[in-house]
Each structure stands twice: as structure tokens, then as C-alpha cells.
Amino acid sequence: MDVSDVEGAVLHTSEGDIELDLHPEDAPVTVANFVGLSEDEFYDGLIFHRVIDDFMVQGGDPEGTGRGGPGYTFDDEVEADHSFDQPGVLAMANSGRTPEGDGTNGSQFFLTVTETTHLDGQHTIFGHVADDDSQEVLDTIAQVETDSQDRPVSDVTLESVTIERA
Numbered sequence: 828m829d830v831s832d833v834e835g836a837v838l839h840t841s842e843g844d845i846e847l848d849l850h851p852e853d854a855p856v857t858v859a860n861f862v863g864l865s866e867d868e869f870y871d872g873l874i875f876h877r878v879i880d881d882f883m884v885q886g887g888d889p890e891g892t893g894r895g896g897p898g899y900t901f902d903d904e905v906e907a908d909h910s911f912d913q914p915g916v917l918a919m920a921n922s923g924r925t926p927e928g929d930g931t932n933g934s935q936f937f938l939t940v941t942e943t944t945h946l947d948g949q950h951t952i953f954g955h956v957a958d959d960d961s962q963e964v965l966d967t968i969a970q971v972e973t974d975s976q977d978r979p980v981s982d983v984t985l986e987s988v989t990i991e992r993a
Contacts (some may be wrong), residue, residue: 828859828863829891830849830851830855830858830862831851831852832992832993833849833851833862833911833990833991833993834849834854834991834993835848835849835867835954835957835975835991835993836861836862836865836979836988836989836990836991837989838970838983838985838988838989839985839988839989840875840894840955840984840985840986840990841982841983841984842964842967842968842983843888843963843964843967844964845896845915845956845960845961845964845965846897846904846936846956846957846958846960846961847874847952847954847955847956847957847961848954848955848956849861849862849917849954850952850953850954850955853880853906853909853953854880854951854952854953855887855904856873856901856902856904856919856921857901857904857932857951857953858881858953858954859922860932860934861900861936861953864887864897864927864934865988865989865990866896866990867993868987868990869889869897869934870886870887870934870985871983871985871986871987872982872984872986873886873888873891873926873984873985874886874891874912874979874982874984874985875968875979875983875985876888876891876892876893876978877937877977878941878968878969878971878973878977878979878983879932879969879973879977880940880973880980881940881941881968881969882939882940882969883939883940883942884889884937884938884940884965884968884969885920885933885935885936885937885983886935886936886937887920887933887935887936888933888934888935889934891916892963893935895934895935896933896934896935898933898935899933900930900932900933901930901932901933902930902932903919903921903930903950903951904953904986905948905949905950905951905952905993906916906949908925909947909952910944910947910952910992911942911943911944911945911946911947911950911952912942912944913939913942913955914941914953914962914965914966915938915939915955915961915962916938916939916952916954916955916956916967917937917938917939917953917954917955917956918936918937918938918939918946918950918951918952918953918957919932919935919936919950919951919953919986920932920935920936920950921935921949921950921951923982930951931978937950938956938965940965940966940969942948944981947986949976954978959990964980969979971983975992976993
């Protein structure tokens with residue numbers, strides 16, 4: 828899938844919209860995966876299943892358990908000059924690298940709400956929150972009440988995703 832014309836995306840959540848700048852030039856496989864899943868409505872209606880205040884918000888799991896995915900995996904696209912040095916970083920969630928060096932990316936992604944440089948080099952960064960209003964929505968989600976497993980007590984839903992092209 829050609830993603831050279833992809834500029835961004837809008838996550839339409841139950842708490843408001845989060846506008847994202849995507850980086851297809853740095854993570855073309857990851858952006859193509861996200862765009863494809865979004866345009867196939869894979870993410871529509873899924874919950875943010877893991878929310879940790881002052882850290883991150885995670886979604887993209889069709890099971891809502893943290894173990895689900897699209898039925899395939901792909902390798903990381905970790906760039907040395909990309910860092911979790913600010914809030915609002917969009918990255919792929921993974922379960923670590925296999926002994927063979929294969930990546931475990933699928934459909935799950937997360938957005939940071941603070942600097943998390945300890946994650947540098949471990950996850951594919953493929954976008955950023957585009958503006959302050961969107962960061963406010965993300966911060967609101969990050970502060971919802973959660974249970975002992977970091978799952979929101981009341982569902983926070985990713986209603987749909989709009990892909991923005993040039």
C-alpha cells in the first residue's frame with residue numbers, strides 16, 4: 828500500500844477527537860498497517876483497554892484484553908533519531924522481540940502522555956499528537972478511573988478513525 832500521501836489521522840473517541848500527524852517516511856510498513864486497518868474499520872468500536880495515568884493510553888486490541896491482534900505480526904521500524912522525549916508520541920505496542928529477531932507488532936498502539944525515554948529503541952514510533960486540543964483529549968482519557976489491571980472502569984471507545992491524505 829502506498830502511504831506517501833498520508834499526512835495524518837483523526838481518532839474519534841468517546842472523549843473527543845485526537846488529531847495525529849503520521850510519519851510514513853520514517854515507518855512506511857507501520858503506517859501502511861495502521862492506515863489499512865483504519866480504512867477497513869478494524870478499529871471502529873474498540874476500547875482503550877489499558878490506561879496508565881502519567882504514562883500512556885493503549886488501544887487497538889479487538890479482544891480488549893491486551894492479547895488480541897489482526898492475525899499477523901510484522902517487524903519493528905525503530906529509528907535511532909526518534910525518541911519518546913515528549914508527550915503525545917504514537918507508537919506500536921509489542922510483546923518484545925522474538926529470539927529470531929522478529930517483531931511482534933500487529934494492531935495495538937499506544938499514545939504517551941509524558942516523556943517516556945526509557946522506551947526509546949523498543950517500539951516503532953509512527954506519529955505524534957498534532958495539537959494541544961488533541962493532547963487535552965488524550966490527557967483526559969489518561970486520567971479515567973481504572974481497575975487493578977489498568978483497564979478503565981467505564982469503557983473509553985475508539986469510535987472510528989479518519990485517515991487524512993494530501
